[in-house]
Amino acid sequence: MNPWQVLDIAPSGDPRAIKRAYAKKLKQTRPDEKPEEFQQLHAAYKQALGLAAQKTDATAGEIHGGTAPLAAPGQEAGSDTGVTSRGASLPETPIMPDTAVTEPGQGAAPAHQSPTGPTSEPDQPDAPGSADTGDAELQRNARIDEYHRVLARVDSTLEHRQRVNDQASWQFLAESPFILEEEYNWNLGLGVFQRVAQYSAAVASAAQRYTDRPGIDIRLLQYFDSLFAWSEDPAYLSEHFDAVLVDAVLPRLDEYAARAGDPQRGLRGGRKLVLERATPEEERFPEYYFGSFLARAFAVLLDVFLVYVALGVITSAVLIKHGASEGDASSTALMVSVGGYLLLAWLAESSRWQATPGKYLLGYRVTNRQFRRMGYAHGLWRIVSFTLTLPLYWLAWLVNCFLNGNLLHDRLSRSYVINWRKSREEAGG
Amino acid sequence: MAVIGIDLGTTNSACGVLTDDGVTLIPNRLGELLTPSVVGLDESGELVVGRTARERLINHSDRTVAAFKRLMGTDHRIKLGRQLFNATELSAVVLRSLKEDAEAYLGEPVSEAVISVPAYFNDNQRHATKQAGELAGLRVERLINEPTAAAIAYGLHDRREGNFLILDMGGGTFDVSILEFFDGIMEVHASAGDNFLGGEDFVEAMIEGVLTEQGMGREALSARQLQNLYMQMETSKRRISQKPEQILELELGKQKLEWVVTADWFEKLSAPLLLRSKRPIERALRDAELPPQKIDEVVLVGGSTRLAQFRSLVGRMFGRLPSCHLDPDTVVAMGAAIQAGLKSRSAALEDIVLTDVCPYTLGTGVLNEDSPDQGDYFMPIIDRNTVVPTSVVRRVWTAHDNQAQVNVRVYQGENRLVNKNVYLGEMQIPVPKGAKGEESVDIRYSYDMNGLLEVDITVTSTGRTHHKLIEFAPGALSDEEIQRSREKLAKLKFHPREEEENRALIARGERLYESSLGDKREYLARMLGEFDRVLDSQNPAEIRKAQLHLREVLDRLDGEDWI
Structure with missing residues (x-):
């Protein structure tokens, strides 16, 4: 791309002319209206300015060549890098007076540390050898x-x-x-x-x-x-x-x-400051471990028991009071508990905890295939899958024993049950 | 229909409008140009904003909050009384109050605004500001960087050409911008800043200083005492150049003591803050590739640049006196108003174009195989101080065999490790499975004039482009949450405008009453009772007279200067 064409001027070494041309063009190419053309124009403008600067250097070099160096040593001519060598330093300052540690180059600060250069020292004479050196x-x-x-x-x-x-x-x-x-x-x-x-x-x-x-x-x-x-x-x-x-x-x-900039600093008033979505960063591990089948079976039993204590006992008590036989009542209670468990599993596994109480206790989490929390719809599908495998009874049990923790209904519903605790420990170790 | 320009500050806010006669700043319901960015709920559950709220901060600090701008773009929420508010909602309340002021002043509905934000605000903070505007019923046509807004105001005012360095130190943030003016073009060369450096930090340092010297912690102070201390320190900070020695009566826990604030003490406490302020200045100069000699004018913006210590620091750095002939408190609002005019294409501004830069580097995380425990490497996509709007694409490849998706995390910052940069959110992109390094995606970052980032990701093998919202962005409100906030705020009302004057006076009177003792206290009680009685009479002439009288009394008794 020829910058001069974009700017619509003849090649020039005069930055002023380039700026004028750019200004004229820019008014027809407003950045908010024509962003792409603007990027092009701006790039051309910068390029043209760069070319112009090179040109000036070249001519300046020809004229003054050999007589006196134009720029201070270490500073590229005309590059305006904002880096002036620290001319006015304390040459005698003994930086390391009493030890033999590596010498930090007496007063020669890294150049970029002092873009403000000599002007930062108003008490230093601008030109060396001026009248008030004594004062300095x-x-x-x-x-x-x-x-x-x-x-x-x-x-x-x-x-x-x-x-x-x-x-x-x-x-x-x-x-x-x-x-x-x-x-x-x-x-x-x-x-x-x-x-x-x-x-x-x-x-x-x-x-x-x-x-x-x-x-x-x-x-x-x-x-x-x-x-x-x-x-x-x-x-x-x-x-x-x-x-x-x-x-x-x-x-x-x-x-x-990394932790600097406490947003609470300076805040005034308010009864309480609450931070709810604490860390958006989820826990990620290099490797994930499936939960074991037996532990999961145990978790299910525990959960059903919990639900039974909460729901089943009440149900059977109510039924018995209303004249149902003990056997009927307890089987109904068991049915209610299983139903309750399915509901609980759906809600708990797709919730923020990603686990039923039993699984949570074991340090297990239910995730999707990206090791993230499932949505509620996905969670529902998982429970339906689970229910679908139930009629297979012992067959399902047998098959599941050989699936290394990635069970039938997990596979069917494209979800995982991960031993989160172990994954975390392995990652940490 | 008018578009207004708003400066939504940490400590104070202001708004203005561009008319045929130039920029006009809009007075609020108290007739003042600055509205303190303080929000509270009063006993009847109605909203209190501005000066009245600021007065109530002392005695009702559990129902009033200030300096919440720092929480923009975070998930923090603040409890006022029984309700929780996030910073976006609180800002919306301030904006709504400014909007109503503008409508009353202009006599027409206002539904569009340009809002200024610190140049160093990140993407989340900018989005939060925009959402605050929307919650307040304002379409936010443009976010403008505060130093840039100030530069516009100066540029139009002076019509001078050359390189300008704008130093904008407000209540909570410090911004540095280097601009060049020529032929009606305002070109920002570089911006840098510190989002946690402002007037509030000087006060904070003074309070730390007092408490350390007394060997106390903040918990030893009651809420009222702490707020009172803030007020006293704010006052003495403002007076420090005129009165190098001030004697304050402090009440800390159970003890009362006399405290002498001297200029030396203040300088000692402010030295670390002042030294911190040099870093962004140096960085901006470095990025703009300009030596200090080539800066034609140094312009001071923001209330905190009134500090003599800051001025002399700048004077020493540049070997010249900085200029500040426009009011540093309102110049940003003026600039925002001009930008609003630019937006609606005022004829007077036809020949002015502004170009700005992105003040920080934006990039994504890529796998760090050298030292996995340090976290991912940061891969820059848009370099800092690139002129905006801009759009840059970079390609990344899958890092594992059979990788099913690419997780593109968006970061902002200058460190080579992502952990040390600011996390802005992330996106999940499914890719076809294949061997490691076989699949790739093109990540396109587009940064618009408002400083808002958009991310598009194209899977190279399928050519499918994903244009999703960034997820998990701290402080971002979903559409649902916005709707809920809108309903919540709609339920909260301001008191009638014409009563505001009386309410502000009473709030101030009550603040003074609680902080004074003996005869003075009794006198204040009598005056306030008298005032209440006149208000009940509903006789406008009498009320007017009583207002004047009470204000005189309060002015005489009030030793503070902190609003």
Whole structure:
């Protein structure tokens, strides 16, 4: 696709002209009315802008070639990536003053960490060598001093067994006057990370100084992370710190991050908060096990017994009171119980519990062939299938013995009875 | 017929309409432009919304709720009195009240609206917002991203060209958008955000701070005390730049104490939140591939951007003062109103086109054979900051022999594992059985201008296309549930509009009565009794006079500034 054709202009290196052409076209190709044409137009527009940028680079290269590099090192000319190298950093800042852990490249933050670049430091002179370098020097020294002071305090807080996990004793971090400044924050974050990670790793291995110390609470780690955004840049941390240290902190934060954003936070009032459809995610297992035939037979007996206790006893009592013979009454009661059982099985197996009380007790669930809950219609068909196999009596029993838990009526109704408990245990183990 | 634009906020809502004379914001029944997004039921079971409800939050917190926007698109429900409401229904109540205000103001029925949502709202939250509109009797023609709406208002106002960075920090959400204006085109380059960062979180942090320093938990406070604390902290947060030292009388459990709120204390508590706000800004700049120097203007939107600490942070990041010459509280509603006008093709807006992006990556889960215990891998389908509307197809293959169906789960997020992304729902697609990898399906994600996602799945071997609704989406209401909600809400009525003024005054008076003691309390009781008596007289002139008088008294006695 030729972008110039779509835009209806001659090839041009002037972004302004491209934008004008795009604007003109776009007014006839509104995104809500002609979505497909719009996508095409937009792609052409982006492509044209890209071509124009290349062109400018090429010409610029010809003119200035060899004299002075146009862009800062590490920055592609004219690509506007928003990534400026961290020119104004604290070169003297000793990031790791007292240990021999891997050096996190003094102040050289990963470029993307600082898209805000030099402007984030209003106190840094824009052009190097401007008049107030002396002032800048002072400013920088103030930050370096503060950096050391805070880290010393981190060390002393980690020494105090009672204070380690008390969030209040860490408030001094947020009180640090330069904490909101990009570069100071970054460096301090690395310093704190190293110390906290060392502490955590030591506690975990229970080998060194901190054997009798409590581990760092996840809430505290979250607090650190909210200040220093460690979890935003795991790649950098893994590159510059020992794996042991990184593993002592980041996985825990990561685990939390998935659960972050509690929608209840900030909610005001209301008598009670209810969460009904708790997890839409159903339990899935890699492998499913059929329920055993004998256990299922036992479950059926149990269920019929339960129904008999609930319904049958009353029925027979009522019948006897009305003059029926004991034998008649009990056989009617049994019939009622069996009928009651079928009804119960239908409703319970297609319900949220997916099991009759007996099956539930055994940890069994009735599912469709996708291992999900059956609908009520499907459940009804299952019960009808079951009833259809009943007249076969011992024959059905015999056949079922050899079907490995996938019984006749299961097959007929395209449903499964799964040993959910076992499936879960196997998946977990 | 007019189409209105609505800003449905976490803390406050507003609405506006585009007329021949430009954008007009619509005053509510109290004559105010902002309606607090608070909903309650009063003793007679009637609905209370807005300022009156906000006042009642203190003493009737079990029948009143605020900041429920955060529960949109979740399955949480809130019990008010004896009834359960989900966030969609509560939002519908606020929308209905705004709709009635607009109808009274315009003198004609209103049945269509454009509603603004945080740019970082996910598919479920957007659907919930749309459904809330429908429950309120509004056809929601378009959902517009809040920062985009603000940009429209600024763009039309200034008619300047260049790159704009919009920072929208409201009560509950923080959004960042980078736009370029040229030749009547507003092009959003990138959006990013944090759905759990806003004014309410600053107050929350202050409360945490007080309770931690006192060594107490929330459970030690009665509901009334907690709400009272919220109110006091909200007030002092708003005043923190003018009054760097404020003395508050707190009542916590059984103890009463004096508490000094200082600027230092507030800064310490807000530092983590402010640092968090930098992340989306950095990400948006990165995604737009623009260095900060190329941003021509930084625009602040949303009430929380009034915080001096936030402003100076932004000032430091960009080395310049941000602009905010339109009211940050109502600029989103203005933008939404303009979008509503755009939608009905106002002649004045013929030459304006807006293009927006999808702020997060959408994809599906695919089998993770490397480390099955970590869960499936995330396969992106639509990358974040793709211009919308867009439609992308990717193909996936069966993972097992004799697989009878493919389970397409829809996720949103940036992590490579699905477990760490947001689950939006799923679809079951039957496929012919075959050897592993033999069958495949094409998954097409289509993302429209409203930020709503549609999924179509085609089985390649049969050519059959499935266009099903996404199942199990949290917070989504089925048609049945919508019908039930509609009936439930239809039974609930607002009080007559003309009484609202009196009700708001009484609610405020009662709140003050309960929080004061001694002479002041007696005085308030007398004033409220007097007011009731005048109301009973039903003499309009007298009532008018009594209202003025009572308001004066309450203004004098009320030290809070929190609505």
